[in-house]
Amino acid sequence: MQRDSEDKDAFAVAANIKKLSRRQLLEGSMGIGALLLSAGAARTEDSAHSMHGNMDMSPTLGMVPDKPVPATDQPLVEPEVRRSVDGVLSTTLRAGYAYRQIGGVRLYLRSYEGGSPGPTLRMKPGETLRIKLINDLPPNRDALPADISHPHQFNNTNFHFHGSHASPSGIADNVMRSMAPGYTYDIEITLPDDHTRGTYWYHPHHHGSADVQMSSGMVGAVIIEGDFADVPEIEAARERLLVLTQVVYDANGMIEDFETLFPETATRFLAINGQRRPMIEMRPGEVQRWRILNAAYQDDMLLDLEKHNLHVIAYDGIQLGALQSFKQLLIAPGQRVDVLVRAGPAGTYALDAAPYDQGHPSPTGPLATLVVSGEPMDMRLPVALPPPPLETIEDSEITNRRTVTLSATAPEADAAGHWQEFGFFIDGKKFDPTRIDQRVQLGAVEEWTIVNTHEHDDHVFHIHTNPFQVVSVNGKPLPVPQWRDTVIVERKGGTVVFRSRFLDFTGVYMVHCHMMNHEEMGMMQTVEVYKP
Numbered sequence: 001m002q003r004d005s006e007d008k009d010a011f012a013v014a015a016n017i018k019k020l021s022r023r024q025l026l027e028g029s030m031g032i033g034a035l036l037l038s039a040g041a042a043r044t045e046d047s048a049h050s051m052h053g054n055m056d057m058s059p060t061l062g063m064v065p066d067k068p069v070p071a072t073d074q075p076l077v078e079p080e081v082r083r084s085v086d087g088v089l090s091t092t093l094r095a096g097y098a099y100r101q102i103g104g105v106r107l108y109l110r111s112y113e114g115g116s117p118g119p120t121l122r123m124k125p126g127e128t129l130r131i132k133l134i135n136d137l138p139p140n141r142d143a144l145p146a147d148i149s150h151p152h153q154f155n156n157t158n159f160h161f162h163g164s165h166a167s168p169s170g171i172a173d174n175v176m177r178s179m180a181p182g183y184t185y186d187i188e189i190t191l192p193d194d195h196t197r198g199t200y201w202y203h204p205h206h207h208g209s210a211d212v213q214m215s216s217g218m219v220g221a222v223i224i225e226g227d228f229a230d231v232p233e234i235e236a237a238r239e240r241l242l243v244l245t246q247v248v249y250d251a252n253g254m255i256e257d258f259e260t261l262f263p264e265t266a267t268r269f270l271a272i273n274g275q276r277r278p279m280i281e282m283r284p285g286e287v288q289r290w291r292i293l294n295a296a297y298q299d300d301m302l303l304d305l306e307k308h309n310l311h312v313i314a315y316d317g318i319q320l321g322a323l324q325s326f327k328q329l330l331i332a333p334g335q336r337v338d339v340l341v342r343a344g345p346a347g348t349y350a351l352d353a354a355p356y357d358q359g360h361p362s363p364t365g366p367l368a369t370l371v372v373s374g375e376p377m378d379m380r381l382p383v384a385l386p387p388p389p390l391e392t393i394e395d396s397e398i399t400n401r402r403t404v405t406l407s408a409t410a411p412e413a414d415a416a417g418h419w420q421e422f423g424f425f426i427d428g429k430k431f432d433p434t435r436i437d438q439r440v441q442l443g444a445v446e447e448w449t450i451v452n453t454h455e456h457d458d459h460v461f462h463i464h465t466n467p468f469q470v471v472s473v474n475g476k477p478l479p480v481p482q483w484r485d486t487v488i489v490e491r492k493g494g495t496v497v498f499r500s501r502f503l504d505f506t507g508v509y510m511v512h513c514h515m516m517n518h519e520e521m522g523m524m525q526t527v528e529v530y531k532p
Contacts, residue, residue, distance in 0.1 A: 071104030073369065076278040078241050079115065079220065084123040088130060093118065095157050095204075095218065096136035103269055103276030107253040109216035110137060110155075116217025116274040117243045117295065121202070124225050125195040131187040133159055135179050149430045149522035150420070151258040152208040155181045160205035160464070161189055161222060162334060163317050163485045165196070168465050169507035175205035175464070176433065176508060192504060196389050196467070197227035198317030199291040199336040201243075207431065207524070211516040212255050215248055215297035217274065223291070227319050233382040234313065237289040237340060240280065244331070245271050246296040246363060261297065262419040262517055264360040270301070270353055270367055277366045280351070282343035284372055287379040289313075290339050294331045297516045299363055300458070300488065302356040303329045305341065305370065306349040311381055314338040318467060318483040321388045323381065328354055332460045334486040334514035340381055343372045359457035359491045390483055393469050393499040397445040402438070406461070406489060406513065406523065408454040423522060424513070430522030431512075437525035438511070440502050441532060447471075450496045452489040459518065461496065462486040463527070464509035468500035486514055506531050 082091050098114040100107045112118030123129060137155035145152050158177045166173045172189045179185045200222040204213040221241055228234040246267040250260045260266060272278055282288060294301060303310065304327070312324040316336050323340075331337055351368040355361065408424045411417040423430070427437065440446065448468070450461050467485045471478060473496055481499075489496050512524035 072275075072277040074275060074278055076240065076242075076280050076368065077273055077275060078120070079117050079243070079273065080113075080119045082119045082121055084127050084129075087127045089121055089123045089127060090130040091119070091121070092132045092134065093159075094134040094136050095213075096134075097138075100217070100274065102247060102271060102274055105247075105249070105253060105268075107249050109249070109253075109255060110213050111217055112220060116219075116245070118202075118218070118220030120221045120223060120241060122223045122225055123191070125191050125197060126193040128188060128190045129161070129222075131159065133157075133179060133185045133187055135181050135183055135185070137181045139181050147430075148208060148433075149424075149520070150208075151211060151520050154209045154212045154256070156206045156209050157204045157213060157218075158206045159187050159202060161200065161202050162462075163200040163336075163467070164189065164191065164222075165465060165467070165504065166191055167505045167507060168509035169505075173464070173509075174507075175510060178206060191224070195224060196318050197224045198314050198319065199293060199338055200224060200317050201293050201295060201336065203295070205510070207433065208520065211261060211297055211520040212258070214295070214516055215246070215261055216255050217245060219243065219245070219293075219295040221291070221293055224317065227314065228385070230386060231382050233287065233380055234289060234340070236379065237287045239289045239291065242272050242290055242292045242368070243274075244292065244294045244296060244301060244367065245274070246299060247271050247276075248297075258419060258520075267299070267363040270363055270365055272368050277369060279369050279371050282341070282370065282372050283374040284343055284346055284376040285379055286343045286377045287381060288341050288343075290341055291336065292331065292339065293336045294333050296333045298333060299515070300330060300332045300356055300358050300460075301362060301367075302354040303331060303351065303367070304354040305351045307344055308341060308349060308370070311340040311342075312337055313340060313382075313385065315482065316467065316485045318390060319385065319388050321385055321480075323385060330356065330488070332486060332488050332514065333516070334460060334462050335484075341370075342379065342381055343370070346372050346374075348372075358488075359454075388483065390467070390469070392481055393445060393501065397501075398447050398499065399444045400440075401447045401449070403449045403451060404438075404461075404511065404525075406450065406452045406454060406459045408457065408518070408523075410456060419517075419521070424518045426511070426523055426525045429525075431519075431524040433526065435526065436508070436528045438527040440527060440529050442502060442504075442506055442529050444502045445499065446502065447497065447499045450487075450489050450498070452491055452494045454491050456491060457515070457518075458491050458494070459489050459523070460486060460514040461489050461511070462514045463500070463511045465505055465507075465529075466500050466502055468498040470496060470498045472497040502529050505529065 140153040349370040
């Protein structure tokens with residue numbers, strides 16, 4: 001019966017097309033393809049009078065109108081949640097193409113489980129994540145290039161549990177694996193009993209295809225439960241997940257060429273949870289906890305919530321020992337920030353990405369609308385937070401120091417350059433998976449200085465497996481060292497000094513720029529942690 005109804009809708013569109021006069025056809029402002037792909041085309045009289053052409057529409061063409069999907073200003077919808085049971089989170093993730101309506105545009109993109117973002121995974125320290133990953137993408141049409149830092153084979157994939165302190169080897173958080181189209185792969189990641197609790201995420205990390213897949217929306221959150229369990233003001237707060245993304249696509253609503261991603265102005269608009277400018281509802285005086293993940297493929301976002309402060313309680317899944325309050329809050333690709341928001345008086349407030357210069361302008365515009373209404377609530381922010389879960393690394397612990405340099409080359413006419421004219425390097429070299437760039441002994445406690453010599457762009461440094469404690473930025477010590485797994489390194493000689501304990505796990509994993517265009521074009525290294 002549903003198919004019969006769809007057929008009637010398609011034929012109704014065809015009938016309307018045939019009735020149009022030549023004058024109406026010439027004056028129409030919407031192409032036939034846009035009509036058929038727009039929400040509610042078969043049911044909207046105005047749309048039927050804005051056609052170009054006189055095509056006999058038939059359902060055999062597959063052009064069945066979509067159901068109406070409001071483009072903006074709808075209540076925030078959070079992803080499906082999958083939880084652990086008896087110490088194991090066992091699930092299936094299918095990677096495949098799917099149609100998505102977002103911001104009034106119909107897209108056909110790679111996804112997890114047909115959505116963007118994918119399901120939220122919730123588990124606890126000491127538990128095991130078991131995933132059966134089905135790569136249902138079509139076969140690759142291109143061969144492996146001579147320079148593997150030329151984006152390629154967009155349908156190979158793998159799985160990275162970003163921020164996790166877990167094994168990088170075997171079938172665990174191993175980004176050296178290659179998962180080809182048409183096959184199913186097992187993933188098993190066990191967290192230590194003392195793993196930090198907080199907001200983490202997952203995404204593909206196959207060199208050559210990760211950028212295309214992440215920009216398509218192949219991302220999802222992982223919540224490791226139990227942080228702030230003894231803080232009643234946080235426990236009482238409603239929890240919301242906000243996954244920030246940059247929406248990008250070509251003329252066909254797809255991402256099939258790296259040139260769709262590389263221009264700095266490629267972003268069409270910004271989204272939260274796959275929605276354009278959703279509404280977040282609160283009551284006056286209510287406190288909510290927002291878990292914010294910047295899953296954008298390339299750019300920073302400077303968050304600004306109109307007439308409200310953002311009260312930070314955790315960065316990158318690691319609890320702070322004291323509340324930090326900001327009017328504007330910068331979040332880089334790969335970073336997470338947990339904030340408390342206390343709603344002001346009844347009204348409507350904009351959550352925007354404000355202008356920010358990261359060497360090129362970060363994308364700006366509306367992210368969401370906060371709607372405050374209803375009966376007031378008397379909720380409070382916490383006066384104090386418990387001590388952070390990780391101990392400060394003291395000078396006396398340091399066993400080795402090293403420097404890592406981020407650099408790039410670009411044509412003189414930078415803005416007009418083709419992506420193949422650019423090069424991105426760490427220590428003067430592009431990524432080579434057969435080369436070990438850094439060797440660290442298990443149990444070492446090291447201090448790394450990250451230097452960015454690139455004249456034009458900031459970079460976003462990320463290392464797998466072990467978090468690090470930032471102690472200084474651009475030569476200035478931080479009053480309180482800050483635990484992170486992803487950090488911005490400013491252009492033109494900017495520096496970040498951090499310290500890290502290389503604990504528990506041997507194996508090979510990555511350091512790279514989390515501006516994924518840069519990572520895909522070579523700004524990545526291997527680290528091998530070895531046991532003597």
